[in-house]
Amino acid sequence: MHEAPTAEFILKKPHWVQDRLVFDIESSRGTFSPYFKCDTLKLQESIEASLLLSTLPAMCDSRRLTSETPVSESLLHNMRQFSEIFSSWFPEYHALELTDISGDQAVSRNTGRxxxxxxxxxxxxxxxxxxxxxxxxxxxxxxxxxxxxxxxxxxxxxxxxxxxxxxxxxxxxxxxxxxxxxxxxxxxxxxxxxxxxxxxxxxxxxxxxxxxxxxxxxxxxxxxxxxxxxxxxxxxxxxxxxxxxxGCEASRVEKVQVIKDSALALDHLRVCWERVEGAYNCGACEKCLRTMTSMYAMGVLAECKTFPHKIDEKRIRSFLLTSSSARKFTNENLRLMESSGLQSSSVYAAWLKILSRSDSHNWRIWRYRRSMGKLKRAIHKVFLGRKVE
The missing domain is CATH 3.40.50.620 (HUPs)
Structure with a gap:
């Protein structure tokens, strides 16, 4: 059972510092002052945003939230439910206590946007x-x-x-x-x-x-x-x-099947998280090659302007599928290639190869790579030391 909140976090409305909207968020780890900036339109000075910014710190530290400014009553109700769900998922969090905050009736603006x-x-x-x-x-x-x-x-x-x-x-x-x-x-x-x-x-x-x-x-x-x-x-x-x-109704492959018919998507699709200078998509990480494989199986990879048009099978064979989601995405691509008659392709063979590896095999490969990495760094350090001498 979670312990009762032991202290208070006080919600504060944000304030402007030149063109930045700045929040002061109290926590047991000090005060954070995150900013938000937008040149497109003016951001709203929202106490409700302060509530959301303070939610995880309060849940993590088991502290009660208070506010001198009224907060949207329906959002307060929703955030109690949010915290109950979140604390059931992740036991390090505690349900929110919001009893000392007065509720205000939020009003729809009906912007039509x-x-x-x-x-x-x-x-x-x-x-x-x-x-x-x-x-x-x-x-x-x-x-x-x-x-x-x-x-x-x-x-x-x-x-x-x-x-x-x-x-x-x-x-x-x-x-x-x-x-x-x-x-x-x-x-x-x-x-x-x-x-x-x-x-x-x-x-x-x-x-x-x-x-x-x-x-x-x-x-x-x-x-x-x-x-x-x-x-x-x-x-x-x-x-x-x-x-x-x-979008929960569609798998990743089903989503690619929808966007493959959009010239806008094929011109601008960006999936990569790798930080490669000058590269929109690196074309070499697991996420890039997974997406490229789906597009290859659907016959549209050559039409996509943001990816290389050649798939590096050797790079695929170097991947270690260590998560259930990575294995699922790989299985989806294999089924897709089978439906397109690509079972004899080298791309199919590369993905099938890494999917067939056991967890213990992946672990041994990971340990070997880690050991080799340490050895290379040690050798590099020795040579640097000699150059300095």
């Missing part, structure tokens, strides 16, 4: 294409997907957004923030904190957008406790802005 979080990846494009007739705005958050000092790739994102906005006649909203430091301090980014982080960014757009889609990471049959989830994302909503977790 609908947004969707967007990184240029498969999940993002799938949701955008699926709801194309409804979505008026795409939202990209600098500092979440890419680090703030990754300037060349951030510039590429801005250019991608400019082109998509022009071609699709939508608005591309860019927000900059350093708040990931706060979220990482109180929860692993992917597993626990990125969903509520998106919620904070969206709350700052209340009054500009009525609804925001959050593209799903997993298909329904693969759902697990995760930072962004259909059970928790909608609980970040109130009458002012609604969050919709979208």
């Amino acid at each position: 609908v947004g969707s979080f967007f990184t240029g990846g498969v999940d993002s494009f799938y949701t955008f294409i699926k709801h194309r007739s409804e979505i008026t705005d795409l939202i990209y958050v600098h500092g979440y997907d890419l680090q703030l000092d990754d300037l060349s790739r951030r510039e590429a994102i801005t250019e991608m957004g400019r082109q998509i906005a022009e071609e699709a006649n939508i608005r591309f909203i860019e927000i900059e923030t350093d708040s990931q430091k706060l979220f990482r301090a109180f929860g692993e980014w992917g597993l626990k904190s990125h969903g509520i982080a998106l919620g904070v960014a969206g709350r700052l757009l209340a009054g500009h957008l009525d609804k925001i889609y959050v593209p799903s990471s997993f298909a329904e049959e693969d759902l697990m406790p995760w930072g962004s989830h259909p059970d928790t994302d909608p609980l970040l909503s109130d009458e002012t802005v609604e969050y919709v977790h979208d």
Whole structure:
């Protein structure tokens, strides 16, 4: 059983420091002062955003949240449910106590505009294409997907957004923030904190957008406790802005099948997390090669402008599939290649080879690579020492 909250976190409205909206978030680990910045439109000075920013620190430290400013009553109700779900998933968190916060009736602004979080990846494009007739705005958050000092790739994102906005006649909203430091301090980014982080960014757009889609990471049959989830994302909503977790009905391969017919997606698709100077997609990481394989099996890889048109089978054979999701994605691609009559291809053989490795085999390979890496570093250090002498 979780212990009762032992102290208070006081919610404070954000304040402007030049063109940055700054929050002061108290915690047992000190005060964090994350900022948010947007050149597209004016961000809202939201006490509700302060509530979301303070949620994981309060749950982690078992501290009660209080506020002198009234907070959306429906959001308070939702966040109690959110904290109960989250603390059942992750026992290091405690359910929120919000009894000392007065509720206020949130009011819909009826802007007629609908947004969707967007990184240029498969999940993002799938949701955008699926709801194309409804979505008026795409939202990209600098500092979440890419680090703030990754300037060349951030510039590429801005250019991608400019082109998509022009071609699709939508608005591309860019927000900059350093708040990931706060979220990482109180929860692993992917597993626990990125969903509520998106919620904070969206709350700052209340009054500009009525609804925001959050593209799903997993298909329904693969759902697990995760930072962004259909059970928790909608609980970040109130009458002012609604969050919709979208895309669980489709597997990753099914999503690629949808976006392969979109010239917009083939011109701008971006899935890579690797930091490679000058590369939009590195074309060599597991995520790139997995996506390239799906497009190869569907016969559209040569039409995609953001990937190499040749798949490196040797690189595929070097991968270690250590997670259930990686194995599932590989199985999906193998079935897809089989349906396309590509069982005799070298690409099929490479993926089948790594899928057939046992966990113990993968572990031995990992240990060998780690040992060789240590040896190389030691040799390099010795040679550096000789050069210094």
